[in-house]
Every structure is written in structure tokens, then in C-alpha cells.
Amino acid sequence: MKIKNLSLQHYDELLRLWKEAGLPHKPKGRDKKEEIKKQLESYSDLFIGAFEGEKLIASVIGSDDGRRGWINRLAVHPDCQGKGVASILLKEIEDRLRKRGRKIICVLVEDWNKKSIKFFVKNNYILHKDIYYLSKRENLEV
Numbered sequence: 001m002k003i004k005n006l007s008l009q010h011y012d013e014l015l016r017l018w019k020e021a022g023l024p025h026k027p028k029g030r031d032k033k034e035e036i037k038k039q040l041e042s043y044s045d046l047f048i049g050a051f052e053g054e055k056l057i058a059s060v061i062g063s064d065d066g067r068r069g070w071i072n073r074l075a076v077h078p079d080c081q082g083k084g085v086a087s088i089l090l091k092e093i094e095d096r097l098r099k100r101g102r103k104i105i106c107v108l109v110e111d112w113n114k115k116s117i118k119f120f121v122k123n124n125y126i127l128h129k130d131i132y133y134l135s136k137r138e139n140l141e142v
Contacts, residue, residue: 001085003092006047006059008037013056014049021075029141039063048092050076050085060089062097069097071107074116090123108133 006014011033018025025031039061040047046062058076062069071093076085097105107125109116121127 001057001088002051003088004049004051005044006040006049006056007044008033008040010049010056011036014059017056017059017077018073018075020077022078023073023075025073026141029139045096046093048089048096050080050089052080058085058089060093062093064097064100064102067102067104069094069100069102069105071105074107086119087123 014036015025015027015031018031029035043061043063046064048060048062049056050058057080059073060071060075061073062071064070071090074086074089074093076089094105107120109120111117117127
């Protein structure tokens with residue numbers, strides 16, 4: 001397995017991976033190619049993929065708001081789950097966010113995604129049951 005930075009050339013593979021991994025995405029909104037291109041321009045070092053040969057088997061996208069580092073879109077192909085791939089990508093994205101000076105690294109996980117919650121808690125993330133996430137969206141596709 002090789003860890004490499006992702007580029008816009010990996011866009012179709014990324015969408016395929018998210019679909020196969022059961023990760024919801026917004027291909028007409030925040031996950032459309034033009035939006036991913038903008039994100040890559042700001043955070044090219046935080047788009048990371050794990051490859052077996054030429055096949056993308058896992059990915060993670062990070063972002064940096066200047067105060068906190070954020071972990072987004074951690075996905076592992078179902079055939080590769082339970083083999084430590086997510087842990088390798090998590091360590092890689094954490095290292096890269098720390099190099100940017102982030103001392104707080106956060107992740108948002110939907111309440112139905114118990115597998116991800118368990119994974120992050122196992123990796124020393126604190127589950128804050130006293131915090132609510134609110135958002136104001138231009139439309140449901142973003």
C-alpha cells in the first residue's frame with residue numbers, strides 16, 4: 001500500500017470510493033468537481049489517498065480553518081476495512097495538520113455512523129455529547 005497526495009485527476013475514483021464505502025456525498029454541491037478543485041488549491045497537502053497498485057482503496061480530506069484542523073471524508077473500500085488502513089490515513093492527516101500548527105483536530109460524524117464514532121473514540125478523540133452542530137445552507141445540495 002502506498003500513501004499519496006490526491007489530485008483532481010482522482011476525482012472519479014474518489015466518488016466511486018465514497019459510494020462503495022457508503023459515505024454520503026453531494027455531487028451537485030460541495031463535492032462537485034469545481035468545488036473539489038477549489039479545495040485542492042487551498043489544501044492540496046490535505047487530500048490523501050491509499051493505493052494498492054493503481055487502485056484507490058481509501059481516502060481522507062483535511063481542512064484547516066486557521067484555528068483547528070478538520071478531518072473530512074475518511075473512507076475505506078469495504079474489502080479493505082478492518083486492516084488498519086483508516087488508522088494509517090488518520091495518523092498521516094493528523095501529522096500534516098500538526099505541521100500546519102494545529103493543536104486541536106476535530107471531526108464531525110453523523111449519529112447513525114456508529115462504526116466511525118467507535119473508530120475515532122478508539123483513537124483518543126473525545127465524544128462531546130454536549131455540543132450541537134448547526135448549519136445554515138444555501139440549499140440542500142451544498
